[in-house]
Amino acid sequence: ELKVEQNPLFLSMQEGKNYTIYCNYSTTSDRLYWYRQDPGKSLESLFVLLSNGAVKQEGRLMASLDTKARLSTLHITAAVHDLSAxxxxAVDKVPQGAQKLVFGQGTRLTINP
Amino acid sequence: EAGVAQSPRYKIIEKRQSVAFWCNPISGHATLYWYQQILGQGPKLLIQFQNNGVVDDSQLPKDRFSAERLKGVDSTLKIQPAKLEDSAVYLCASSLDRGLAGGRGTQYFGPGTRLLVL
Structure with a gap:
């Protein structure tokens, strides 16, 4: 059974600092997705990582995937308050892709001025 | 482009009552998903439809939950009878493809229905 674990679960940081969120998963997959959720809102797609070594960047966020280590990272550069969420x-439990996603517990990020 | 629509947005019922949720996916999206998100947790996939056929319902509690997708477009999720532990946000999502044969499979989520069972 596929398990997806995020670390840390809670993160409070100062504006301007850098930090990384880790996502480990337990079985083989090469399809990983990152989503953002604001309080009381639905999920918004951030990144789609579809192969080993994939790296995607959007603004101050950068995501990468290492399928051999079963690890993805979401790196935040020079954090700003708007990134609080x-x-x-989420990992597709079917290696070749079928959108049978298993989500991690989530990392609640708070960025303080 | 209109997003995924869901109704109602909020529902409060007593245990053992029944409830139904409605979802209208993005036009042209063949795949539709229902998720349950309990407070403080990530979403859990309940059922996945491809057009009007069920692809995966392995995590759907079939003794009380049912879902259908009419004519491959709108979908309804029903709970009968509801239990206290069904209190959650029910999210509907749709995607253009399932990520097969080079597709990205990106899912687009609706605003959710927040259910409270008393």
Whole structure:
């Protein structure tokens, strides 16, 4: 059974600092997705990582995937308050892709001025 | 482009009552998903439709939950009878493809229905 674990679950940081959220998963997959959720809102797609070594960047966020280590990272550069949200990674439990996603617990990120 | 629509947005019922949720996916999206998101957790996939056929319902509690997708477009999710532990946000999502044969499979989520069972 595929398990997806995020670390840390809670993160409070100062504006301007850098930090990384980790997403580990337990079985083989090369399809990983990152989503953002604001309080009381639905999920918004951030990144789609479809192969080993994939790296995607959007603004101050950068995501990468290492399928051999079964690890994805979401790196935040020079954080700003607008990035405060809960971030979820999700892994497709079917290696070749079928959108049968298993989500991590989420990382609640708070960025303080 | 209109997003995924869901109704109602909020529902409060007593245990053992029944409830139904409605979802209208993005036009042209063949795949539709229902998720349950309990407070403080990530979404859990309940059922996945491809057009009007069920692809995966392995995590759907079939003794009380049912879902259908009419004519491959709108979908309804029903709970009968509801239990206290069904209190959650029910999210509907749709995607153009399932990520097969080079597709990205990106899912687009609706605003959700927040259910409270008393």
């Amino acid at each position: 809960t971030y979820f990674c």
